Amino acid sequence: MTGIVQLQNVTKTIKGKTIIDSLSFEVKKGEVFGFLGPNGAGKTTTIRMMVGLIGMTSGDIKIGGHSIQSNFEQAVRQVGAIVENPEMYKFLTGYENLIHFARLSNQVNKEKIDEVVKLVNLSDRIHDKVKNYSLGMRQRLGVAQALLHEPEVLILDEPTNGLDPAGIREMRDHLKKLTREKGLAVIVSSHLLSEMEMMCDRIAILQKGKLVDVQTIQDFKTGVDQEIEFDVVPIEKALAIFQTMSILARRGETGITCSIKKVEIPSVVKRLTSENVEIFGIKEVTKSLEERFLEITEEREVSLHV
Amino acid sequence: MFNLLQNEWMKIFKRPGTFVMMGILLVTIVLMGGIIKYENQDVKANPDWQQEIQTIVAEQKQSLAQMENAAQGQRKYLEKSIAINEYRLDHNLAPNGEYAIWSFVQDASSLIQLAGLFTIIVAAGIVASEFNWGTIKLLLIRPTSRAKILLAKYTTVISFSLLMLTLLFVFSSLVGWIAFGMPDKATPYLNYFDGKVTEESMIFHLIKFYGLNSISMIMLSTMAFMISAVFRNSSLAIGLSIFLMFTGAQFTNLIAMKFEWAKYILFANTDLMQYFEGMPLVEGMTLSFSVLMLVAYFVLFHSLAFFVFKKRDVAA
Numbered sequence: 001m002t003g004i005v006q007l008q009n010v011t012k013t014i015k016g017k018t019i020i021d022s023l024s025f026e027v028k029k030g031e032v033f034g035f036l037g038p039n040g041a042g043k044t045t046t047i048r049m050m051v052g053l054i055g056m057t058s059g060d061i062k063i064g065g066h067s068i069q070s071n072f073e074q075a076v077r078q079v080g081a082i083v084e085n086p087e088m089y090k091f092l093t094g095y096e097n098l099i100h101f102a103r104l105s106n107q108v109n110k111e112k113i114d115e116v117v118k119l120v121n122l123s124d125r126i127h128d129k130v131k132n133y134s135l136g137m138r139q140r141l142g143v144a145q146a147l148l149h150e151p152e153v154l155i156l157d158e159p160t161n162g163l164d165p166a167g168i169r170e171m172r173d174h175l176k177k178l179t180r181e182k183g184l185a186v187i188v189s190s191h192l193l194s195e196m197e198m199m200c201d202r203i204a205i206l207q208k209g210k211l212v213d214v215q216t217i218q219d220f221k222t223g224v225d226q227e228i229e230f231d232v233v234p235i236e237k238a239l240a241i242f243q244t245m246s247i248l249a250r251r252g253e254t255g256i257t258c259s260i261k262k263v264e265i266p267s268v269v270k271r272l273t274s275e276n277v278e279i280f281g282i283k284e285v286t287k288s289l290e291e292r293f294l295e296i297t298e299e300r301e302v303s304l305h306v
Numbered sequence: 307m308f309n310l311l312q313n314e315w316m317k318i319f320k321r322p323g324t325f326v327m328m329g330i331l332l333v334t335i336v337l338m339g340g341i342i343k344y345e346n347q348d349v350k351a352n353p354d355w356q357q358e359i360q361t362i363v364a365e366q367k368q369s370l371a372q373m374e375n376a377a378q379g380q381r382k383y384l385e386k387s388i389a390i391n392e393y394r395l396d397h398n399l400a401p402n403g404e405y406a407i408w409s410f411v412q413d414a415s416s417l418i419q420l421a422g423l424f425t426i427i428v429a430a431g432i433v434a435s436e437f438n439w440g441t442i443k444l445l446l447i448r449p450t451s452r453a454k455i456l457l458a459k460y461t462t463v464i465s466f467s468l469l470m471l472t473l474l475f476v477f478s479s480l481v482g483w484i485a486f487g488m489p490d491k492a493t494p495y496l497n498y499f500d501g502k503v504t505e506e507s508m509i510f511h512l513i514k515f516y517g518l519n520s521i522s523m524i525m526l527s528t529m530a531f532m533i534s535a536v537f538r539n540s541s542l543a544i545g546l547s548i549f550l551m552f553t554g555a556q557f558t559n560l561i562a563m564k565f566e567w568a569k570y571i572l573f574a575n576t577d578l579m580q581y582f583e584g585m586p587l588v589e590g591m592t593l594s595f596s597v598l599m600l601v602a603y604f605v606l607f608h609s610l611a612f613f614v615f616k617k618r619d620v621a622a
Contacts (some may be wrong), residue, residue: 054619064392077449087440093320100316104448145444280431 003028004152004185010059012045019045022253027185034190036198042209043189047157050082064152080151090131094122094141097130098148105149120144128277132134136167143174154186160195172199193293205296212296228265231255231281236278310458320598326422332477339481347617363391386498393449393496393503404407406489408508410482414513421470422523429463429527430543437538443618451615463527471520526551528607535611556609562587575599585610
């Protein structure tokens, strides 16, 4: 099955500077697709191109087979989006805001509005003015307006920006529910890895306008090496022993870090105790996704410069 | 399209500012009525008006004869005044007959400028505000073309100006009727055009007056709308449009005294009244010339607005 969203060699040049450099990937139905990259990598620009807010210099984006450039209305009909903050008309009530956006897309009736309001848990406050809403409520109203016209694709730019932990969790559960129950394709962007890890099925890593890689979240994580840290005294002696055992070890924060397999630990411990090295602790150190991410982007940067 | 218009109206009428503007307009009309009523108390129609007018006409004829070399404008003004006064003598029409409803509506029509001001404020904000609020991002990602959205917004501006004018006309008629009552017999309006004096019904004259006056209001609102769509800046749009509204005519007059190309300036053409009563700003200008110029400016403003709005990358 081909993806519901297809990017084909999308390039954006502004004043001679290439902001987005021939980006190509697909997003399938029923998956949460993450857009990962440092600030200024072009995440928001790409999202804006997907919804037709800004044009592209070359390439094309197709949503459900319709080009966003030549068939804007057909393409965008299938998209619900929040671009950056969900900015609403503050002088209108939440409900009036939804009516406003419902009128812009055809075939949205009152029942649908009520259904969406219930879905995002805003029923109690929907007739209050938006200026009295908390940030979390505005986010939820934003999701509501994006879901009004039953889109196939939901695009959320930094959906958890400014939310408290409870709000983030709530948002995450919503998104999971939507993809599982309605088979939506959800595209989210973020620079927070922990976020992405919990939310996404696949992630695309973007750097300096180029696609570094598209991976499933499992693949991304298994690329992470495990290290074992030994808290020992004296360190110098232990290091020498590691060397004789031909294990690559280095001085870590609290002791010695080395990359060995789990099964090798007992033999190392035996050797250390027999040599009268005192062991205070042994622990596994998993490189965080953050480090992994930095690793990937740095490798890339090096190869770019070479 | 109807949906889009509904949206725009909702956004205008859910903001208190709109009602403040309407309130100001209504209060100003009432104040104006009050002041005129108060001042008019002791003015009685002069029974010897015929004699008074005869002296005026004689004086004016004398000065007309003396100023062979004076500017065209001044001579024309005197000629008009003499013609109208002579017409009054011939047909026994007292100049300041009783002050009644239509006289007040005529006086209150100077408030068209105020209505224009408010329309400019709405026109200047209608596109720029969406950018300020950030809501433009949600507005433009709907299955509705940008051109349609802009058209809906412009239509709303025009209907808002009509609303303001209707409000002004109806309310000033109401105030005029309450304060001054209906006239005993309808006084006609004397129109001088092309050397001839004709009688016009007051209502017809007022409607014509309103219609012609609102042209400059519509042109300026269109300009404010264009600036708003092109520069996304409502302060710039309001500031520039209001500045031109108050000074444009004077500047054009100044330029017109020296240069003939002044006739291509927008403000030389917005006052179409000059072709019905009085004389054109620059010799040789005709009604069709002005209409053509107005259409040209109108098309220019809209092409700019639509072109830029359609092409624009929404990045903010």
